[in-house]
Amino acid sequence: MNIITIIKNKCKKQELTNDELNFFVKCTVDGCIDQYQIGAMLMALYLNNMTNAEVLGMTVAMANSGKMLQFRSSDTVVDKHSTGGVGDKVSIPLVPALKAAQEDLIIPMISGRGLGFTGGTLDKLESIPGFSANCLDYEQLLSIGNSFGCFIIGSSDLSPADSILYKARDVTSTIDNNGLIITSIISKKLAAGIKYLVLDLKVGSASFFHSIEEAKVFGKQFVIVAKLLGIESRVLMTRMSSPIGNYVGNSLEILESINCLKGKGPSDLHTLVETIGGHLLEMTHKVKSVKEGRNRIVKSLNDGTALEKFKQMLIKQKVDENIADELCYGNTAAVLPMAKYVIEIKSPTSGYVKSINGIMIAEVCQKLGAGRQFFHQDIDPAVGVHLFVKIGDYIKRDNVYMVLYHNEIDLNKLFLTLLQNSIELTNEIVKPENIIIGVI
Ligand code: URA
CATH class of the missing domain: 3.40.1030.10 (Nucleoside phosphorylase/phosphoribosyltransferase catalytic domain)
Known part of the structure; x- marks a missing residue:
């Protein structure tokens, strides 16, 4: 079996066999195929999608690629x-x-x-x-x-x-x-x-x-x-x-x-x-x-x-x-790494909270060290944001609605603007939606 042929088959939209999927997964773990080939195969699977049979075959192959935990059958x-x-x-x-x-x-x-x-x-x-x-x-x-x-x-x-x-x-x-x-x-x-x-x-x-x-x-x-x-x-x-x-x-x-x-x-x-x-x-x-x-x-x-x-x-x-x-049971915050600097962010106007842009907040935290941009990067556990409002809350102008915890000596003010932009206010009453949408 040959990885180049397997990639070509998937590029031609052919359904891959369990043997082909097993070969790809095994070679990925054993390191006997190139990173380029892993990337190419993933892109072929991504662009042409996997059939149900392929999803099943690949899932089993991946589960079998390492150890399996087996607890007592009665549990x-x-x-x-x-x-x-x-x-x-x-x-x-x-x-x-x-x-x-x-x-x-x-x-x-x-x-x-x-x-x-x-x-x-x-x-x-x-x-x-x-x-x-x-x-x-x-x-x-x-x-x-x-x-x-x-x-x-x-x-x-x-x-x-x-x-x-x-x-x-x-x-x-x-x-x-x-x-x-x-x-x-x-x-x-x-x-x-x-x-x-x-x-x-x-x-x-x-x-x-x-x-x-x-x-x-x-x-x-x-x-x-x-x-x-x-x-x-x-x-x-x-x-x-x-x-x-x-x-x-x-x-x-x-x-x-x-x-x-x-x-x-x-x-x-x-x-x-x-x-x-x-x-x-x-x-x-x-x-x-x-x-x-x-x-x-x-x-x-x-x-x-x-x-x-x-x-x-x-x-x-x-x-x-x-x-x-x-x-x-004691002083929880005293045990955890906490940031050196704390900045309060105040609401520029009064209003009801219409939306809170989670991605924008997460990206600011990530850039200040809370998350990775590369896999092996160290992160700063103390960086983060405390939000004082949820959707539907009313906030008065100049009241604090967010606090940023960070460790930058010279904080780029753009981060504060982004955080402020992440909260959208309106004069209309906003009814918060239920977090649970439905069950399948
Ligand atoms: N969570 C996972 O574990 N894998 C994915 O691919 C996406 C979310």
Whole structure:
């Protein structure tokens, strides 16, 4: 078999066989084909799209490219995945809250890093001193999964093909393709032994899917492919134009996650955590309805069991016990890296908040160091924005509606203008829209 012929076949719109897809994935991981050839193959798959059979074949090949976690067959193994958004910290409170609400679940969450405008759960967690996304080897993951029941890690050993292909997609402009997104997400879930999955499918200007119609086409294909591979999945379409919660930036989002784990904080974040958790509890037949599941999640957030589970999870993932304790029960901000400079941004006029441009805010944060422009770049965990308004709020002229945390000695004032432009005000009353759009 020859990679040049395989690329040519796909360029000619021929359906690739499982053998051809396996060959491509194996050569990608073994390093026996060129980076150019990986890029060319991705572009051929992107431009000509993948058939359902190709999506299935490629997903299985990618899942088989590394180790596979296999928990006890009697256990219910669940997870949630998001297609990525600004201020999306949902996984951080959700994993411990779900585990605390239902002790016999296993939640082996594989998360990613931020690239471009989307933030990454692992980058957020790594702002906690001592937390490392890759500190557990395969045996430790199995043992923590079987005994403690949850973790959030990077995916180095599981579906290594995805790690390589995702990076290549990012720099070849081949990210936003339904087939490639499905192979990427489901291969990781298969490798982690997931049986039940909720996909938080972001829809809106700050996401891959700009319309509900596009999202529905993707969601239906996702559910079918997952089912054929033995994963029961549900797709929640959720709104993504303005940031989730009130904070954007790694340390700041940990602060907000801890608040959420204490039953406090913004309602959009709570809605997402409670709804996704509620669906997972209902899908796994642990409760009779999503509503009952939501109530169980609310209880674990309000009674402290979710927070305690989070603390224990950090300790299992090598965070020092005293730091985990201070973070959860003491002075949270004192444990986390905080910026040297804080600038208040005031509203230029009075009015109702009509829109908040999440991408613009994320791009300012990224340029000030909160995100990467190249894969191996270090990030500054302290950089971020605190938003004091949500869509529909009324703000008076000269009142502070945003605070920027940064570490620049000489801050370019353009960043402040961009932040100010990210909030659109109107004289008309604005009714905030529900963050949950629908379920597939
Ligand atoms: N999330 C993933 O894990 N992969 C994609 O391709 C897109 C979002």
